[in-house]
Amino acid sequence: xxKEFDLNEVEVWDxxxxxxxxxRQAQIxxxxxxxxxxxxxxxxxxxSYVANGYIDGEFVMVESEHAAMSGCIGAAAAGxxxxxxxxxxxxxxxxxxxxxxxxMRLPIVLAVVNRALASPLNVRGDHSxxxxxxxxxxxxxDAFNSQEAYDLPLCAFKIGENLGVRLPVMVHQDGFTTSHxxxxxxxxxxDVAYKFVGDYVPVDEMLDFTRPVTHGAxxxxxxxxxxxxxxxxxxxxxRPVIDEVFAEFKKLTGREYKRVETYMMEDAxxxxxxxxxxxxTAELAAKELREEGIKVGIIAPRCIRPFPYDLIREALDSESxxxxxxxxxxxxxxxxxxxxxxxxxxxxxxxxRPMITNYIYGLGGRDFAIDEAKRIMKEQKAHADAGHxxxxxxxxxxxxxxxxxxxxxxxx
Amino acid sequence: xxxxGSASGNDNRGIRELGGEEKVGWDEVTQGVALNSFVGESxxxxxxxxxxxxxxxxxxxxxxxxSWRIIKPVYNRDICIxxxxxxxxxxxxxxxxxxxxxxxxxxDHCKGCGVCVExxxxxxxxxxxxxxKEDNDEALAGWPTKEKK
Numbered sequence: 001x002x003k004e005f006d007l008n009e010v011e012v013w014d015x016x017x018x019x020x021x022x023x024r025q026a027q028i029x030x031x032x033x034x035x036x037x038x039x040x041x042x043x044x045x046x047x048s049y050v051a052n053g054y055i056d057g058e059f060v061m062v063e064s065e066h067a068a069m070s071g072c073i074g075a076a077a078a079g080x081x082x083x084x085x086x087x088x089x090x091x092x093x094x095x096x097x098x099x100x101x102x103x104m105r106l107p108i109v110l111a112v113v114n115r116a117l118a119s120p121l122n123v124r125g126d127h128s129x130x131x132x133x134x135x136x137x138x139x140x141x142d143a144f145n146s147q148e149a150y151d152l153p154l155c156a157f158k159i160g161e162n163l164g165v166r167l168p169v170m171v172h173q174d175g176f177t178t179s180h181x182x183x184x185x186x187x188x189x190x191d192v193a194y195k196f197v198g199d200y201v202p203v204d205e206m207l208d209f210t211r212p213v214t215h216g217a218x219x220x221x222x223x224x225x226x227x228x229x230x231x232x233x234x235x236x237x238x239r240p241v242i243d244e245v246f247a248e249f250k251k252l253t254g255r256e257y258k259r260v261e262t263y264m265m266e267d268a269x270x271x272x273x274x275x276x277x278x279x280x281t282a283e284l285a286a287k288e289l290r291e292e293g294i295k296v297g298i299i300a301p302r303c304i305r306p307f308p309y310d311l312i313r314e315a316l317d318s319e320s321x322x323x324x325x326x327x328x329x330x331x332x333x334x335x336x337x338x339x340x341x342x343x344x345x346x347x348x349x350x351x352x353r354p355m356i357t358n359y360i361y362g363l364g365g366r367d368f369a370i371d372e373a374k375r376i377m378k379e380q381k382a383h384a385d386a387g388h389x390x391x392x393x394x395x396x397x398x399x400x401x402x403x404x405x406x407x408x409x410x411x412x
Numbered sequence: 413x414x415x416x417g418s419a420s421g422n423d424n425r426g427i428r429e430l431g432g433e434e435k436v437g438w439d440e441v442t443q444g445v446a447l448n449s450f451v452g453e454s455x456x457x458x459x460x461x462x463x464x465x466x467x468x469x470x471x472x473x474x475x476x477x478x479s480w481r482i483i484k485p486v487y488n489r490d491i492c493i494x495x496x497x498x499x500x501x502x503x504x505x506x507x508x509x510x511x512x513x514x515x516x517x518x519x520d521h522c523k524g525c526g527v528c529v530e531x532x533x534x535x536x537x538x539x540x541x542x543x544x545k546e547d548n549d550e551a552l553a554g555w556p557t558k559e560k561k
Contacts, residue, residue, distance in 0.1 A: 103444065103445065104444045104445065104446075105443050105444030105446075106444070166443060166444070203443070203446075204443070204444065204446035204448075209455065210453045210454065210455040211448055211450070211453060211454070212448070212449040212450065212454070212457065213446050213447065213448050213449065214446070214447040214448075214449065214470075214471075215444070215445075215446055216445070217445045217447050217470075219445060222431060222435060223435075223441065225438075226436075226437060226438040226441045227438075227441050227445050229438040230438045230439070230441055230443070233438070234443075
């Protein structure tokens with residue numbers, strides 16, 4: 001029997017420690033892991049809980065991230081609650097196996113501490129790895145601070161393991177700005193947290209010898225398409241389950257989460273759409289600009305996959321909203337930023353159809369501070385006042401050298 | 413195609429063409445492509461002979477999956493000493509043996525790799541490779557004799 005961990009009502013934890021505590025409380029059967037900065041302390045902490053008797057489970061040290069996720073898939077197919085953590089290059093090495101996990105409908109939880117992708121090699125936080133996972137068929141939820149890095153993994157197990165969902169879930173947090181920043185965190189008692197997550201209910205588990213089962217079958221053109229369609233539907237249908245789990249978590253803790261977080265959007269004339277630790281920076285900037293009379297609001301997708309097309313549209317469909325800037329913290333690779341593309345597509349089917357621009361920012365951990373957020377918000381206000389986009393549609397924030405931008409509006 | 417020597421009258425080995433199964437829509441496919449080997453519960457499957465097990469249609473046992481074989485092993489009962497070497501080595505469990513007695517080749521699953529012939533210790537060999545279209549009786553009629561030292 002696992003020992004109970006003595007916790008205070010309020011602890012000072014960084015994001016990594018918060019996540020490893022949440023994983024401990026979920027009493028995972030198997031963690032197969034390979035360390036990588038900045039996510040290492042999650043599995044390092046977990047390993048120490050196993051070694052010190054706080055978990056009845058196995059910690060498997062493997063030779064790579066590809067092996068880590070492969071081990072997780074084997075353990076999950078066998079019928080266990082499974083989780084691991086990674087970042088950046090490790091995430092990229094896992095990419096092949098991520099698709100296996102979702103296609104096999106195994107509710108593994110992966111803590112992703114977001115970090116830039118090489119080259120050039122960089123250990124700091126941006127969203128390149130998170131974006132790389134966009135089409136992998138996983139549910140992706142984003143924590144903006146340490147408290148959320150504790151709360152959301154608990155929710156992730158409950159969402160992914162729901163029998164109507166049965167999909168793997170990534171819980172993201174920003175490398176260093178969240179993972180290594182100590183903040184006040186209000187944890188649940190071990191028994192309360194475990195009760196919230198609930199006992200693991202295995203499905204088609206290989207250790208059920210009365211029903212031998214094949215996992216990871218090959219299907220060609222006669223079956224593959226139907227399986228992928230069914231998987232996509234499960235992902236789309238996970239939206240109400242996510243909402244229910246968030247509602248249940250609020251009942252337990254008072255802390256409210258939504259698939260799309262909005263801040264002062266009710267009467268906003270301009271808005272920023274962004275992810276991760278930058279959200280709180282933008283909220284502070286918005287508050288300051290409100291005092292100067294500029295009605296700024298913030299839209300922050302908490303849930304990246306399934307993409308909250310419904311709630312984004314709801315947030316954007318307002319008479320007062322004129323100009324929106326979508327901020328992508330990932331090198332766009334010859335396109336507009338992904339957040340810009342997806343938010344624009346949602347906005348296109350609203351009657352308000354605000355002007356939308358795109359900023360690339362924060363690559364490789366480049367700082368994004370309140371003053372820069374305010375500058376970008378004021379620029380949106382200038383678009384709103386002019387009635388058209390007055391800059392390039394895609395621009396770069398915090399970049400040295402001559403001004404870089406692409407495309408001009410063809411709307412007058 | 414049947415085996416050389418039948419194991420059971422109720423055997424559903426290789427009774428269907430691969431891809432001949434009913435094609436259901438996306439709403440009816442199994443979750444996560446999990447494919448059960450047997451219909452219903454089968455706690456004692458390990459203690460049953462294959463022909464006694466209630467294999468699911470998604471198990472390759474019931475399918476004939478050897479259409480791409482171009483050479484085949486032919487089995488000569490008169491020479492075989494039932495050593496079970498071929499049974500041990502066959503990568504596709506296509507050597508059929510019951511009570512340590514060799515019955516023949518499962519031509520619905522054999523891919524014609526020839527490993528059984530390689531590992532056969534008798535002289536002459538009790539298994540030899542022939543062209544897929546060659547007649548088994550003719551092959552047996554022309555079987556080589558014992559090699560002198």
